[in-house]
Amino acid sequence: MNTNFKALVVEETSDGTFQRSVRQWPIKKLPDHEVLINVKYSSLNYKDALSASGNKGVTKQYPHIPGIDAAGVVTESRDERFQEGDEVIVTSYDLGQNTPGGFGQFIRVPSDWIVPLPNKINLQESMLFGTAGLTAAIGIYQLQYHNIEPEDGPIVVSGATGGVGTMAVSILTTLGYEVVAVTGKKDQKTFLQDIGARAIIPREEVQDQSSKPLLSARWSGAIDTVGGVMLDTIIRQTQPHGVVSCCGNIAGHELHTNVYPFILRGVTLSGIDSGNCAMSLRKKLWNKLASSWKPKSLEKISRICSLDELNKEIDTILEGKQVGRVIVSLEN
Structure with a gap:
C-alpha cells in the first residue's frame, strides 16, 4: 500500500x-x-x-x-x-x-x-443519497410513523433544489405522495417537475410575517430544510394532525411561532438529526433507500x-x- x-x-x-x-x-x-x-x-x-x-x-x-x-x-x-x-x-x-x-x-x-x-445499490449510487438522502429518509420516516399517507394531502418540501430537498421530492414521489416544491430558483421549474414535484411555488408564498396565529391549511406534512420564517409559515399552514419534519437553518436558527398550530390543529413538529441517527434506524433506512424508496430516475x-x-x-x-x-x- x-x-x-x-x-x-x-x-x-x-x-x-x-x-x-x-x-x-x-x-x-x-x-x-x-x-x-x-x-x-x-x-x-x-x-x-x-x-x-x-x-x-x-x-x-x-x-x-x-x-x-x-x-x-x-x-x-x-x-x-x-x-x-x-x-x-x-x-x-x-x-x-x-x-x-x-x-x-x-x-x-x-x-x-x-x-x-445494502444489496441492490452500488457504491456510486449510495453517494447519490449520502447524508442528504439519509436526512430526507428520516423526515419521511417520521411522516409515516405519524400515519401521514398519500391520500391525506400534499407534502410541502422547502429548499427543494438543494441536496436534502431534491432527495425528499424524489423519494416522496416514488412513494406516491403529491409533492409541493418550494424554491427561490425560478429557472429550475422543469428540473423539479422532472423529479416528480406536482406543484412548484415561490418561496414568498411561505414567508408570511404577519401576526396571524394560523393560516389556511394547505398540506398534510412537510420536509423543511430552510428554517426561520419559512418554517414558522409552514407550521401555520399545516392541516390538522399534520407533521412537519425540519432539518435546516439556512434562513436562521431562531423559530418565532405560537402554540395554536399545536393545540388547535394537533400539528407535530419533528426534528431530524441524521448526524447521530441510531444505527438500527440508519440500517433500516439505507435498506429502504436501496429498494422500495429508490427513485427511478437517479441520473436526473x-x-x-x-x-x-x-x-x-x-x-x-x-x-x-x-x-x-x-x-x-x-x-x-
Whole structure:
C-alpha cells in the first residue's frame, strides 16, 4: 500500500484565511480507529462547504480533509464484523468535521460508524443519497410513523433544489405522495417537475410575517430544510394532525411561532438529526433507500465531479446555486 493518498486539504494561513488544494496526505496522519477504508466515492453537502471555507463551528482544527460522506472498500480492520474487501458506507457522526473525511482516498474510522452496503445499490449510487438522502429518509420516516399517507394531502418540501430537498421530492414521489416544491430558483421549474414535484411555488408564498396565529391549511406534512420564517409559515399552514419534519437553518436558527398550530390543529413538529441517527434506524433506512424508496430516475438528480473539480462545486454551493446532488469520484 502507498504511504500517501490524494485528498482535498484545507489549510489556515498565517493571516487567518483558508486555502484549499488537492495534494498528497500521509496515511499515518489518519486517526487510530479500527477500520481503514479505501474511499471510492463521496458527495458534496453544505456542511462540507462550510468546513472547506474555514468555519470553526464545523471544524475546529486545520489542516483538515472535509467530506461527511464516504463509500468504499475495507482495506484493514481490527473488528471482526468487517473484512478486507467489504463494501461499506460511512456518513455523518464526526466524519469530515473533526475526523479526516471522504474528500480523501482513505479514511480510518470507528467500526460503529460503518453501514454495510445494502444489496441492490452500488457504491456510486449510495453517494447519490449520502447524508442528504439519509436526512430526507428520516423526515419521511417520521411522516409515516405519524400515519401521514398519500391520500391525506400534499407534502410541502422547502429548499427543494438543494441536496436534502431534491432527495425528499424524489423519494416522496416514488412513494406516491403529491409533492409541493418550494424554491427561490425560478429557472429550475422543469428540473423539479422532472423529479416528480406536482406543484412548484415561490418561496414568498411561505414567508408570511404577519401576526396571524394560523393560516389556511394547505398540506398534510412537510420536509423543511430552510428554517426561520419559512418554517414558522409552514407550521401555520399545516392541516390538522399534520407533521412537519425540519432539518435546516439556512434562513436562521431562531423559530418565532405560537402554540395554536399545536393545540388547535394537533400539528407535530419533528426534528431530524441524521448526524447521530441510531444505527438500527440508519440500517433500516439505507435498506429502504436501496429498494422500495429508490427513485427511478437517479441520473436526473446528480452529476459527478473529480477531486480536482471539487473547488468549483464548493464555491457553487456556498453561493446558494447548487441544484441536485454532486457525487465526488476519488477513483483517479
